[in-house]
Amino acid sequence: MNLTFTPAAIRRIELLRGDLPGRLHLDYSTEGCVCENSGIFRLRLVTGPTSEDTEFTSNLGPILIKEWTAVFLEEVLTIDFDRRTTALILKSDGQYYNQNLLFADVAGNFIYPNIT
Template sequence: MHITFSQSAASRLAPLLEDGSAKLKLLHDTEGCGCVMSGVPALQLVREATVDDKEATGDPFPFLYEPRHEVFYEPQLKVDFNPATNSFSLRSDNQTYTTQLRLISLSSSNH
């Protein structure tokens, strides 16, 4: 799995990652969904990887993800940020996963 972050997404995320205290994770969020098939993608800032996480290369940021959720995503993904709507989006060449990709901060994450 690989994620290319647009210049606007990289600019928005860089200040959150630059001191090295947080890592970026592509989360398949199933909280409140009742089923893993109904999960939605989210970006999450975490302090460290869990035993379930795998690190992947991204451009310009590496990121974590859980391999068991890899089946829900294409191998090449793109994250963009729209300053006008203050929102991230997740796409591939074939589809749009979401135009409202949540960013879960360290303070609001409980994973």
């Protein structure tokens, strides 16, 4: 799997991340969902990989993902940023996976900057 961050998405992630420690993880959250097929992807900082994680390539370096969640995604992905909605977007050539991709720190707290 390969993920390309657009220049606009890179700027947004740098703004969101600031000096926060951790590695980027494309996390599939099923919190509040009844089954594993009813989840949502988000970007999260983690301290390191777990036994469930695998890496895939991106133009920002290796990204972690839980191996069992990779089956939900296509092989070539893009994360973009929409200035109008101030949202990160996870997509492929064929579909949108999340048009409001949230960003969380290592504690799982979502980061919402005031700057657009």
